[in-house]
Amino acid sequence: MSLPRRTLSVLLxxxxxxxxxxxxxxxxxLRIGYIPIADCLQLYVAMEQGFFTAEGLExxxxxxxxxxxxxxxxxxxxxxxxxxNMVSLFQAHARGFSFVLVAPGxxxxxGEHLTHSLLVPGGxxxxxxxxxxxxxxxxxxxxxxxxxxxxxxxxxxxxDPQSVRMVEVPFPDMEAALASGSVDAALVAEPFLSSAxxxxxxxxxxxxxxxxxxxxxxxxxxxxxGWTAANPGQAAAFCRxxxxxxxxxxxxxxxIPGVLARHTRLTPDMAAHIALPAxxxxxxxAAMQRTIDxxxxxxxxxxxxxxxxxxxxxxxxxxR
Numbered sequence: 233m234s235l236p237r238r239t240l241s242v243l244l245x246x247x248x249x250x251x252x253x254x255x256x257x258x259x260x261x262l263r264i265g266y267i268p269i270a271d272c273l274q275l276y277v278a279m280e281q282g283f284f285t286a287e288g289l290e291x292x293x294x295x296x297x298x299x300x301x302x303x304x305x306x307x308x309x310x311x312x313x314x315x316x317n318m319v320s321l322f323q324a325h326a327r328g329f330s331f332v333l334v335a336p337g338x339x340x341x342x343g344e345h346l347t348h349s350l351l352v353p354g355g356x357x358x359x360x361x362x363x364x365x366x367x368x369x370x371x372x373x374x375x376x377x378x379x380x381x382x383x384x385x386x387x388x389x390x391x392d393p394q395s396v397r398m399v400e401v402p403f404p405d406m407e408a409a410l411a412s413g414s415v416d417a418a419l420v421a422e423p424f425l426s427s428a429x430x431x432x433x434x435x436x437x438x439x440x441x442x443x444x445x446x447x448x449x450x451x452x453x454x455x456x457x458g459w460t461a462a463n464p465g466q467a468a469a470f471c472r473x474x475x476x477x478x479x480x481x482x483x484x485x486x487x488i489p490g491v492l493a494r495h496t497r498l499t500p501d502m503a504a505h506i507a508l509p510a511x512x513x514x515x516x517x518a519a520m521q522r523t524i525d526x527x528x529x530x531x532x533x534x535x536x537x538x539x540x541x542x543x544x545x546x547x548x549x550x551x552r
Contacts, residue, residue: 261290261291261292262284262289262290262291262292262312262313262466262470263292263294263310263311263312263313264291264292264293264294264311264312264313264314264453265294265296265302265305265306265311265313265314265315266293266294266295266296266302266314266315267295267296267297267298267299267302267315268295268495268496268497269496270338270347270422270423270492270496270498270503270506270508270509271315271337271338271347271450271451271509272315272337272338272495273338273477273481273488273491273492273508273509273511274335274337274453274474274477274478274481274511275293275315275474275477276491276492276494276495277477277480277481277491278291278473278474278476278477279291279293280491280494281476281477281480283472283473283474283476283477283480284469284470284473286473286476287469287470287472287473288469289466289469289470289473294311296314298373299315299316299317299320299373299376302314302315302316303316303320303324303329303331306331306454306455306456307329307330307331307456309456309459312455312459312463312466313334313453313454313455313459313470314453314454314455315337315451315452315453315454316331316451316452316454317376317377317450317451318377318449318450318451318452318520318523319376319377319380319523319527319532320376320377321333321452321454321542322523322524322527322532322533322542323375323527323532323533325533325537325541325542326533326534326535326537329456330456330457330458331454331455331456331457331542332454332455332456332457332460332542332543332544332545333452333453333454333515333542333543333544334452334453334454334455334460334467334470334471334544335452335453335470335471335474335475336449336452336453336474336478336512336513336514336515337449337450337451337452337453337511338449338450338451338509338510338511339447339448339449339450339509339510339511339512340441340447340448340450340509340510341446341447341448341510342438342439342442342446344507345507345508345509345510346438346439346507347421347422347425347450347507347508347509348378348419348420348421348422348425348439348440348441349419349420349425349429349435349437349438349439349440350369350382350417350418350419350420350435350436350437350440351406351410351417351418351419351420351425351428351429351433351434351435351436352410352416352417352433352434352436353410353411353413353432353433353434354432354433354434356416356417356434356436358416358417358436359436360389360436361385361386361389361391361436361437362386362389362390362391364386364391364395364396364416364417365391365392365395365396366395366396367396367397367416367417368396368397368399368414368415368416368417369382369396369397369398369399369415369416369417369418369419370398370399370400370401370406370409370410370415370417370418370419371398371399371400371401371418371419372400372401372402372403372406372419372421373400374398374400375532377441377450378419378440379398379532380526380527380530380532381419381440381441381443381444382396382398382419382440383530383532384443384526384530385437385440385443387530388443393530399415401415401418403420403421403424404424406418406420406424406428407420407424407427407428407431407433410428410433411431417436419440420433422506422507422508423498423502423503423506425506425507426502426505426506426507443526444519444522444523444526445519445522445523447510447516447519448519448523449515449516449519449520450509453470453474455467455544457544457545460544460545460546461545464546467544475513477511478511478512478513479513481511482510482511482512488503488508489501489503489504490503515543517539517540517543520539521538521539524536524537524539
């Protein structure tokens with residue numbers, strides 16, 4: 233069956249246009265991987281407030297199940313940028329992955345932004361970190377930031393970290409694991425922390441991440457060094473948008489529960505009553521170096537390296 237001449241002409245024109253190269257300066261959408269939790273709040277705010285658009289960025293945000301899957305997607309080029317806790321990022325660097333930090337992320341301190349605690353059941357006889365010898369402790373992932381913080385705490389208390397059995401338990405399942413007695417303690421993050429305490433769990437160590445300093449950058453936004461070298465404009469624009477989001481979060485706390493409810497499984501009421509991380513522009517490079525050094529001291533990476541090795545080159549990194 234032959235097509236009418238006018239229809240054939242239109243189809244040929246469409247095929248010709250599709251075969252043309254992209255116009256000069258045209259950019260593809262920025263593919264960003266994240267985990268739908270409160271720690272990724274900068275991303276949600278930057279999307280909702282139009283900070284990415286104002287920087288000339290079109291964004292495709294892709295929720296992921298966990299850090300390992302997300303990191304592999306960035307390495308494979310399926311994502312341009314991703315979110316990671318800092319210790320996992322240090323470990324990836326030590327293994328030869330070309331990951332670099334593009335923008336700072338969630339901060340935890342021992343004040344109002346305390347988002348992790350080591351909990352025990354309400355009736356537990358355990359009273360101090362040194363009492364954990366011979367016990368079973370739940371962390372969300374072995375070898376990550378929470379495992380490291382417990383290792384440092386145990387060593388400081390004069391205990392051999394190997395005397396404690398660390399087991400992987402997802403954060404949502406930790407409260408049940410404590411209640412059933414399958415673990416003696418659990419390092420729990422919000423919002424599950426507030427829920428467990430409201431149901432009778434007790435803090436054994438209120439601020440386990442204080443081993444890294446009074447203020448600790450839990451996580452950040454990263455890319456491969458190859459991507460940042462090829463796309464310096466997009467990388468810098470992403471960082472500016474994230475910085476704007478950090479400032480907005482600080483100045484508009486009343487809006488945050490609603491934002492979290494739209495992008496996570498938290499209800500507005502839950503989001504209004506849990507502790508949230510802080511967010512700020514700039515980077516405390518000395519604090520990051522201390523964390524890198526601790527990661528190496530306790531065998532989580534073979535050796536320490538300078539902080540600058542994991543920072544995206546060509547960026548102005550304001551000091552905090």
